[in-house]
Amino acid sequence: MSAYFDTGLFTIYAGTDGDTLKKVIELVIKELRRLKINALKKGQLQMAKEQLKGNLILACENIDNRMGRLAKSEIYFGKFITVDEIIDGIEKVAKEEVIQLAEEIFNKDYLSLAVLGHVKEKNFTKGLLEV
Secondary structure, three states, rough: OOOOOOOOOOOOOOOOOOHHHHHHHHHHHHHHHHHHHHHHOHHHHHHHHHHHHHHHHHHHHHHHHHHHHHHHHHHHHHOOOOOHHHHHHHHHHHHHHHHHHHHHHHOHHHOOOOOOOOOOOOOOOOOOOOO
């Protein structure tokens, strides 16, 4: 399967100490596997859509956010995209599309890990990053 990602970054951040680092990584990988298998429970997609639309509308109240969105719209699409058009696009997202995207993104070939701090075990991810 080949995936094409235009731009973006999906990030998971966790703060922990060295003693629980491996357990935290195991839990994150377990959750990514669960997302691929169970994708969305009833109502989760609609709840996420409502939150996204609400955040978009609130962001429009801030002039810096509004001007930034206008500039990005012009740069990326060569035209002004209205808030209503964005909301229509959000509403058109189907559960199947989210599932397909989860399968593409949560692929071990796209995973990377950065650890800051003192880590005793050098190879603590061996066998863990199989999503």
